[in-house]
Amino acid sequence: MRLPDTDRGRLLLVLALAAAVTVFTATVPLLRDWFDLRVYYGAVDSWVHHGGRLYDYRVPGTAYGFTYPPFAAVAMLPMALLGLHTAIAMALLLNLAALVVVLRILIGPAWRRYGWYGCALGACLLALFEPLRDTFSFGQVNVLLLALVLGDAWLLAGGRGRRAGIGIGLASAIKLTPALFIGLLLVTRRWRAAATATAVAGAATALAAVAAPDASRFYWTEAMWDTTRVGRLDYVSNQSLQGVLARLGAPDRAVWAVAVLLVLCVWAGRARRAAAAGDWTAAFALTGLTACLVSPITWVHHLVWLLPSFTVLVRAGHPRIAGALYAVLCTSVVWLWFHDASGVDGFLGSNIYTWITLGLLLWLPVGQPRVGRPILYRRTSATAPAPSPAAPAIAPVSDQPDPSSRVTAAAAGTTSGPDRGLTRRASSDPTGSTRPAAPNPQSSSSRASSYTAKPPPD
Numbered sequence: 001m002r003l004p005d006t007d008r009g010r011l012l013l014v015l016a017l018a019a020a021v022t023v024f025t026a027t028v029p030l031l032r033d034w035f036d037l038r039v040y041y042g043a044v045d046s047w048v049h050h051g052g053r054l055y056d057y058r059v060p061g062t063a064y065g066f067t068y069p070p071f072a073a074v075a076m077l078p079m080a081l082l083g084l085h086t087a088i089a090m091a092l093l094l095n096l097a098a099l100v101v102v103l104r105i106l107i108g109p110a111w112r113r114y115g116w117y118g119c120a121l122g123a124c125l126l127a128l129f130e131p132l133r134d135t136f137s138f139g140q141v142n143v144l145l146l147a148l149v150l151g152d153a154w155l156l157a158g159g160r161g162r163r164a165g166i167g168i169g170l171a172s173a174i175k176l177t178p179a180l181f182i183g184l185l186l187v188t189r190r191w192r193a194a195a196t197a198t199a200v201a202g203a204a205t206a207l208a209a210v211a212a213p214d215a216s217r218f219y220w221t222e223a224m225w226d227t228t229r230v231g232r233l234d235y236v237s238n239q240s241l242q243g244v245l246a247r248l249g250a251p252d253r254a255v256w257a258v259a260v261l262l263v264l265c266v267w268a269g270r271a272r273r274a275a276a277a278g279d280w281t282a283a284f285a286l287t288g289l290t291a292c293l294v295s296p297i298t299w300v301h302h303l304v305w306l307l308p309s310f311t312v313l314v315r316a317g318h319p320r321i322a323g324a325l326y327a328v329l330c331t332s333v334v335w336l337w338f339h340d341a342s343g344v345d346g347f348l349g350s351n352i353y354t355w356i357t358l359g360l361l362l363w364l365p366v367g368q369p370r371v372g373r374p375i376l377y378r379r380t381s382a383t384a385p386a387p388s389p390a391a392p393a394i395a396p397v398s399d400q401p402d403p404s405s406r407v408t409a410a411a412a413g414t415t416s417g418p419d420r421g422l423t424r425r426a427s428s429d430p431t432g433s434t435r436p437a438a439p440n441p442q443s444s445s446s447r448a449s450s451y452t453a454k455p456p457p458d
Contacts, residue, residue, distance in 0.1 A: 010117045014117065014120040014124070017121070018120075018124055021128055024128065025127060025133055032137040032138040032139075033137070034088050034091070034137065034138065034139035035064075035138055035139070036138040036139050036140050037087065037088060037091050037138070037140075038059055038084070039057075039059055039065065039066060040073075040076050040139070041079050041084055041087050042059055043055075043057040043065060043066035043073065044073055044076050044077060044079050044080050045079070045080055047073065047212075047215075048077065048080040049080065053214065053215065054066055054070065054212060055067075055215060055218055055223050067223070067229055067230060068174065068175060069174065069175070069176065069205065069208070069219060069224075070205075070208035070209070070211075070219055071173040071174060071204045071205055071207065071208040072173075072174045072175065073208070073212065073215070074204075074207065074208045074211050074212070075174060092136065094144060095135065095136055095143050095144065098143040098144045098146070098147040099126070099132075099143050099147075101147040101151070102143065102147050102150055102307065105147075105151070105153070105154045106150070106307070106308060107311070125326070128330040129307075129326065130300055130303075130329055130331070130332055131300055131301050131302070131304045131306070131329065132304060134299075134300055134301035135301045138301060140301050141174065142301055142302060142304045142305075143304055145171040145174060145178055146305060148167035148168070148170055148171040149178055149181055149284065149288075150167075150284065150308070152164040152165060152166070152167045152181070152193065152197075153280050153283075156193070156280045157278070157280040161190055161192065161193055164185075164190070164192075164193040164196065164197075165185065165192070165193040165195070165196025165197035165199075165200065166197070168181045168182060168200075168201075169182075169197040169198065169199065169200025169201040169203075169204065170200060170201075173200070173208075176224075176295075177291045177292075177302070177305075178291070179201070180287055180290060180291045181284070181287055181291075182194055182198055182201070184271055184275075184283060184287045187268045187271060188271065188272055188275035188276075188283065190275075230296070231299075232246075233245075233246035233296065233297070234246035236334050236335065236337055236338050236341060236350050237300050238299065239292070239298050239299075239300060239302075239303065239351065239353040239354045239357070240292065240293060240295050240296060240297060240298035240354065241259045241293050241294065241354065242256050242295075243297075243298065243354065244351045244354055245259070247346070247350060256296075260293075260294045263293050263294055263358075263361065264290065264294065266361060267286055267287065267289075267290040267361065270286050270364075271283045271286045271366075273366055273367045274286065274366035276367070277366070277367040281308060281311060281315070282312050282364060282365070282366040283366075284308055285308035285309040285311070285312050285360075286361060286364060288305030288306065288308060288309070289305065289306065289309060289364070290361060292306070292357050293357055293358060293361065300334070303329065303353060303357070306329070306357065309360045309364055310325070310326055312364055312365060312366075313325075313364070313365070316365035318365070328352065328353075328356065329353065329356065333349065334349065334351075334352060334353055336349060336350075
């Protein structure tokens, strides 16, 4: 199919695509009614204004309460000064700002090449991505954490590793999953950054212990180890290795521990290779994939950690593979096995997001040649030095890329042409969306509706 090459045709295509995306997101996957944000808001409001205990709060009419580390509640204290609707608006704005930061770090200045048309098409594609849809409509914090972590990746890729570690430390204090990025710093021997991240996480946790000693004691001694607070392991939204085993009826901790150990060994080897080649995009992408696999609970909205992997695929010259995998993650296909995940089709279909994550961990291109600039760009002076005879200049990108590749490249922010895959030199844990054990688990979408349908207790 030939894409329009006139401004009028492009505008009509963007409007039609935007309308289709709007209809799809408003009807097919259903909106989540900012349910998780209601959990955060209610817990903080009860804690601050009504003297309630942070981890005792439950959304009226449901069994859902706060499950993050205490520092997350401390970071959310400003919500106690706002009304619920204002808090929802602020959460949307923060998530949008964080998404812009994530894209800016992953893509760099290449987005200017495609102008309003490429940006509009990219926005429509991002709006279809199920983990992003759920993150926004649940009011989740995943994109904010991804922005914090990738900020450190940008520093490392830009040769400013002395400043790295703060973002990872803060993210690890808010949720447990990003703590694996401290492991990345250790296996790649970035000792200073690892020490900084550990110190920041420790300081934030200590601050929460001072602000909420009872809540901190309860969380670290009881709540963190109580998996029933998090949700059903066999719930179809749990796209981790533990979720696969639970749906198979084999939730044996020893089997899960062996699977986790194997995944961590693969990750450590591949991440070290990527970092040794200066490919921090791939190193951080691999760590995000691994965190999703080894966490006991990885709800679908946690899979925003897969976004850097698609950037790596496109940069390495595999836009069609990236597009196909991305399209699957836009379909909500796992919910077809919501009621029954038995049989071969259930084993393959209900875990398809896990298979994608595992496949990316095993086969994501890493260790790109040093002449290829990582997509996490470095700032340079406005005037570029002339290439030396010992280092031949990279062939310039054609000013007229093939239209069929323009949309895919725009979504991932890479250039196409003779030097495809090379960028320019600029540059789980507990979750609020939890479900208790129940005879018939409900989908994430029906959970929000159940909140509105059930009256609060007397």
